[in-house]
Amino acid sequence: MLSRQSSFRGILLSRLLLVSLPILLIGIYVTYFKAYSAFLNSAKYSLTGRAIRKADSIKETIYYLRSNLLAVSSSYIFQQPKQSKSTYQYFIDELHKELNRESKKNIYCFNITQFSNNATIANNCNSDIVFPKKNTWPRYLKKKNTISLKDIYVTTVSLNQRYPNQLYLNFAAPIYDQQGNIKFIINLVASISESRNNQPGFESDYSVIINQDGIILAYPEVNKIGNSIYFGNHQQRMSILLNNAIQGQKNFIHLISNKKQDREMIAGYSSIPSPITGETKKKWVILALSPLSTIIEPLKEIQVTLFYMVFTLVVASVLAMLYMAYELARPIEQIRDYALSQNNLNSREELPKDGKIKEFNQLAIAIEDMLNRLQKWGEEIKSAWQEAKEANDIRNEFLATISHELRTPLNGIINSIRVVRDGLCNNIEEEREFLEQAELGAVHLFKIINDILDIGKIEAGKMNVELEPVDLEKSITEVINLQKAAIQQKGLLLIEPSWESKITVQADPDKLKQVFINIVNNAIKFTDRGEININICTDLVDNTVLITFQDTGIGIEPKDQSRLFQPFVMVDGSTTRKFSGTGLGLAICHNLMQLMGGKISLFSAGSMKGTTFLVTLKLFQLCPFESGEIRNKNI
Numbered sequence: 001m002l003s004r005q006s007s008f009r010g011i012l013l014s015r016l017l018l019v020s021l022p023i024l025l026i027g028i029y030v031t032y033f034k035a036y037s038a039f040l041n042s043a044k045y046s047l048t049g050r051a052i053r054k055a056d057s058i059k060e061t062i063y064y065l066r067s068n069l070l071a072v073s074s075s076y077i078f079q080q081p082k083q084s085k086s087t088y089q090y091f092i093d094e095l096h097k098e099l100n101r102e103s104k105k106n107i108y109c110f111n112i113t114q115f116s117n118n119a120t121i122a123n124n125c126n127s128d129i130v131f132p133k134k135n136t137w138p139r140y141l142k143k144k145n146t147i148s149l150k151d152i153y154v155t156t157v158s159l160n161q162r163y164p165n166q167l168y169l170n171f172a173a174p175i176y177d178q179q180g181n182i183k184f185i186i187n188l189v190a191s192i193s194e195s196r197n198n199q200p201g202f203e204s205d206y207s208v209i210i211n212q213d214g215i216i217l218a219y220p221e222v223n224k225i226g227n228s229i230y231f232g233n234h235q236q237r238m239s240i241l242l243n244n245a246i247q248g249q250k251n252f253i254h255l256i257s258n259k260k261q262d263r264e265m266i267a268g269y270s271s272i273p274s275p276i277t278g279e280t281k282k283k284w285v286i287l288a289l290s291p292l293s294t295i296i297e298p299l300k301e302i303q304v305t306l307f308y309m310v311f312t313l314v315v316a317s318v319l320a321m322l323y324m325a326y327e328l329a330r331p332i333e334q335i336r337d338y339a340l341s342q343n344n345l346n347s348r349e350e351l352p353k354d355g356k357i358k359e360f361n362q363l364a365i366a367i368e369d370m371l372n373r374l375q376k377w378g379e380e381i382k383s384a385w386q387e388a389k390e391a392n393d394i395r396n397e398f399l400a401t402i403s404h405e406l407r408t409p410l411n412g413i414i415n416s417i418r419v420v421r422d423g424l425c426n427n428i429e430e431e432r433e434f435l436e437q438a439e440l441g442a443v444h445l446f447k448i449i450n451d452i453l454d455i456g457k458i459e460a461g462k463m464n465v466e467l468e469p470v471d472l473e474k475s476i477t478e479v480i481n482l483q484k485a486a487i488q489q490k491g492l493l494l495i496e497p498s499w500e501s502k503i504t505v506q507a508d509p510d511k512l513k514q515v516f517i518n519i520v521n522n523a524i525k526f527t528d529r530g531e532i533n534i535n536i537c538t539d540l541v542d543n544t545v546l547i548t549f550q551d552t553g554i555g556i557e558p559k560d561q562s563r564l565f566q567p568f569v570m571v572d573g574s575t576t577r578k579f580s581g582t583g584l585g586l587a588i589c590h591n592l593m594q595l596m597g598g599k600i601s602l603f604s605a606g607s608m609k610g611t612t613f614l615v616t617l618k619l620f621q622l623c624p625f626e627s628g629e630i631r632n633k634n635i
Helices: 008-073 085-103 235-246 299-341 359-421 428-460 472-490 509-525 585-595
Strands: 107-114 120-123 153-157 168-176 182-191 206-211 216-218 251-255 265-273 283-291 468-471 493-495 502-507 531-539 544-551 599-603 611-623
Touching (some): 008 168, 008 182, 008 206, 008 251, 008 283, 085 107, 085 120, 235 265, 235 283, 359 428, 428 585, 468 472, 468 509, 472 493, 472 509, 502 509, 509 531, 509 544, 509 611, 585 599
Antiparallel strands (some): 107 182, 168 182, 206 283, 251 265
16 A cells, blocks of 8 residues: 655645745844844943943043132132121122033032131031031141142032932032131032932933942932942842942943842943042942843834734745745646656657746756766866876976986996096096096986986975075175186176175075076076176065076077976977987976075077076175165166
8 A cells, every 4th residue: 555645746835834934933033133132232332331421421520620619719709808708608609600500510509617616607508418527637838829639528418409319529628818827618519420310110221329338329219329239139240340340340231130020230330439538449330220121122113023024924935935836846747647648658749848937948958058068078188188198298208308318428428438448548638538528427417317306306395495594695606606617618708796785695505506507507508609697686675686697598489488497398308409408407496496485587588589587585684885885776
């Protein structure tokens, strides 16, 4: 009995729904979560900024009030002979109006008392204020009127009128007469916290001021002023907040509650030195608080929008998938019906084709594309085979060349030794000449073997260089001295560089000399007449030196120049060529320069127009002569 089977359309529809709906719901969830995080982070940084601004505002207010009280204590009216109480009262009343109008600060009142007996001289404060008395000011000043901001005594005072949830400070300053004797004490009472009087069911933002001992100085709820912050369900996190703020941090904290009836709060915090103690280690902590429910209030509209969007997208997705399942399954169903209805496999009845679906045409296009790809791959294989054949030809040519290059010096060595061994020389000079020829052949053979070993090490990645400071003049001079005999033998003119300063480069001395010898050898080999010009240019901006080797030899056609730094490549690789060589020298030079952090390149205008090799090295050190000057030649 066959198990129950599902139709292609049903399977297709179920799979589409199974894949798309979870993705849709996850996308909606991620969108909501991102919005929630954005609101929360924005509120955290906003509250931190507001706490910092509030702290700065309090510091500015305290400095402003202390500065003004200092100026008032030195006012001319107190330097005059004894005035009437009404004069002093009029002065502080007008001063109170003027300062409140100019600064827009909540200056509550002024009070002037006699220092000797604490009698009130003038006062516009309510009677419930008790001013603490400070007797630590000096009774006599040697320098008249020389009190400063640090002499302003600051304390907190409690007021139960108007705004009981504000923080009021009492600023007291001594007043000295013209003889330097203390005369009066002037007090200024002002609010330094916000004047809002809302009891926080905590539906809005508010600020709190706490001292370093955790005692609340200003709070929207009056009954919490003077209490410790360690109340409610936030004790541990409030302790962390207070410690961080006292240490000077300016940040935010999430006050998470474990009780359902408590609200979660976001608090930004900052701190200022306590104006009461005047000690930097004693701090007031400024909090800017906001309930989490207020912060995420705008998310309610987003939730509603997301709900309608989810509903709309789900309905639209289902309808779209029904249509997609129908359109995708219909051609297969037609093929199935066609197959089931055919009794004769050789029937010429055409296969039904849907005008909207182009699968059959696309299949033909796909087959055509496949054939095109096969043809392209065949061409690529042919091209790769051709390249391999060319590489093999180059190898064969190299083997033929190297065999020729090895046989020639070997034959010379063998023949020279046989002549000497068989005693065919007429005198000792002739024997010495044959031995010198054998030695030259051996040296040439040694160089060929070294080149083969060097290129093998380079291709295997085993060639090592030891970079150190190298005197460029010494290195080039040694190479020139080695090649002077060959240059003079061919009658060539050698133009040596002019050394205006000592130039030290970063290179391997042996490998660098090998490069220079190879370049000069090539210049001598391919130049029958004319000159070889060696020039030095330094570039202090790029910290490099450029050495150019220019000859008037046979030159190189432009089409062949790019290949000459490849191993086994020669312009004329036949065994019947005019000039000997293995085709390894320039490849070795190119790789050695790369290992030393330099570059080598060549340029030729064409056949019989000479060749220029350019070698670039990093300067290690430039040591000027006694004149202290060195020419900076631009390359």
